Amino acid sequence: MTAPERGYADYQYQIYVRGLQDAVPPFTTDLGALEDQARDRLGPKPYWYIAGAAGTGATARANRAAFDRHRIVPRMLRDATARDQRTTVLGSELPAPVVLAPIGVQSQVHPEGELATARAAAATGVPMVLSTAASHTIEEVAEANGDGQRWFQLYWPHDDEVTASILKRARTSGYTALVVTLDTWQLAWRPHDLDQAYLPFLRGDGVAIPLSDPVFRSRLERPVEEDPQGAAMQWLPIFSGKAHTWDELGFLREHWDGPIVLKGIVHPEDARRAVRAGMDGIVVSNHGGRQVDGAVAALDALVDVVAEVGTETEVLFDSGIRSGADVFKALALGARAVLLGRPYVYGLALGGAAGVEHVVRGLLADFDLTMGLSGCTTLADIGPDTLHAGGGGEVRR
Numbered sequence: 038m039t040a041p042e043r044g045y046a047d048y049q050y051q052i053y054v055r056g057l058q059d060a061v062p063p064f065t066t067d068l069g070a071l072e073d074q075a076r077d078r079l080g081p082k083p084y085w086y087i088a089g090a091a092g093t094g095a096t097a098r099a100n101r102a103a104f105d106r107h108r109i110v111p112r113m114l115r116d117a118t119a120r121d122q123r124t125t126v127l128g129s130e131l132p133a134p135v136v137l138a139p140i141g142v143q144s145q146v147h148p149e150g151e152l153a154t155a156r157a158a159a160a161t162g163v164p165m166v167l168s169t170a171a172s173h174t175i176e177e178v179a180e181a182n183g184d185g186q187r188w189f190q191l192y193w194p195h196d197d198e199v200t201a202s203i204l205k206r207a208r209t210s211g212y213t214a215l216v217v218t219l220d221t222w223q224l225a226w227r228p229h230d231l232d233q234a235y236l237p238f239l240r241g242d243g244v245a246i247p248l249s250d251p252v253f254r255s256r257l258e259r260p261v262e263e264d265p266q267g268a269a270m271q272w273l274p275i276f277s278g279k280a281h282t283w284d285e286l287g288f289l290r291e292h293w294d295g296p297i298v299l300k301g302i303v304h305p306e307d308a309r310r311a312v313r314a315g316m317d318g319i320v321v322s323n324h325g326g327r328q329v330d331g332a333v334a335a336l337d338a339l340v341d342v343v344a345e346v347g348t349e350t351e352v353l354f355d356s357g358i359r360s361g362a363d364v365f366k367a368l369a370l371g372a373r374a375v376l377l378g379r380p381y382v383y384g385l386a387l388g389g390a391a392g393v394e395h396v397v398r399g400l401l402a403d404f405d406l407t408m409g410l411s412g413c414t415t416l417a418d419i420g421p422d423t424l425h426a427g428g429g430g431e432v433r434r
């Protein structure tokens with residue numbers, strides 16, 4: 038998938054032109070404000086499950102505050118009319134440095150769930166990462182994604198044969214990279230969900246992948262069709278509640294012949310260990326502030342992790358991306374690409390695949406305009422010198 042002929046910023050032009058027919062965009066173009074629109078649409082349980090964070094929300098707020106602390110210093114009189122956002126991530130060429138983050142149980146917000154996300158990803162060319170806790174199967178999502186790029190996110194089960202089976206299904210279905218999420222082997226204290234006693238999995242949502250897995254099914258005393266809730270209950274302790282350790286990573290390498298990245302790394306020494314363990318990359322992330330409340334802002338962690346391993350491995354980033362300027366700042370601080378989280382789920386809630394497409398096109402257009410107006414034509418131009426020293430970035434003259 039290539040960029041639109043007139044560049045991603047063309048989406049801005051299209052919106053203004055539609056105004057000639059008195060049409061405004063169906064959903065807001067402000068990814069922060071999208072949350073308010075989705076709130077009006079969703080019931081309180083799914084809304085708070087998605088928007089909520091762990092504990093007091095301190096880390097979720099810190100994620101945003103860290104972006105606000107960094108400021109771009111645009112450069113003038115450079116010809117930045119034609120821009121190119123293309124990049125290579127984990128050996129694959131991407132049209133833009135943006136990937137759709139793994140988000141579980143998307144049927145909570147739209148009946149088509151991950152299938153709609155998969156179609157929007159294919160239409161825009163950005164890769165999607167399918168969650169182990171998806172509401173549709175590995176194979177169904179692959180079909181909806183067609184010749185789009187797809188990665189698979191693993192919540193690493195405590196059953197090696199089930200793990201091997203799931204990984205094999207994902208590889209066979211064309212998922213190229215494996216994203217192993219480390220920070221959520223157990224859900225954190227999440228008051229919004231606890232107060233509503235809301236855990237989608239206990240109702241049998243977000244278990245399409247295990248329930249369609251031949252090895253997991255062979256473990257069940259009663260067939261899934263007879264007792265789906267019982268099957269979901271049997272899955273819970275297999276995928277959640279116990280941590281894995283560094284010495285087990287070899288197992289994943291044996292069962293996955295593509296690139297592997299570790300998601301949820303925030304300590305530079307863990308980043309170092311990931312490199313030493315032969316991983317292909319890491320995702321600096323605090324899970325959008327949903328796990329350790331009081332944890333370091335993800336963007337601050339990015340700076341430390343890039344200083345430690347930035348030249349040795351691919352460092353991806355998520356947690357707090359809400360605008361094109363945020364993408365720019367994360368790249369300036371050394372991220373190779375970013376994962377977009379909650380905003381696309383709000384797009385899904387509001388408009389299915391069209392809603393996700395709107396969110397992605399809007400973000401890429403905003404990023405494209407930020408690049409151009411800052412004097413950057415390629416991603417290589419977005420270095421630490423594009424940020425102001427007072428905000429934590431350094432200006433090199």
Ligand SMILES: Cc1cc2nc3c(=O)[nH]c(=O)nc-3n(C[C@H](O)[C@H](O)[C@H](O)COP(=O)(O)O)c2cc1C
Binds near residue numbers: 357377
């Ligand atoms: C509702 C919800 C569900 C999520 N489910 C998963 C998941 O299944 N696997 C995973 O690795 N990360 C999951 N995440 C974390 C995201 O991949 C990502 O790290 C986070 O949303 C980034 O923060 P942001 O939404 O503030 O940008 C989830 C996040 C949300 C909001």
Ligand SMILES: O=C(O)C(=O)c1ccccc1
Binds near residue numbers: 141142324327
């Ligand atoms: O809610 C989450 O943040 C999350 O990552 C998750 C964990 C297990 C199943 C689905 C989503």
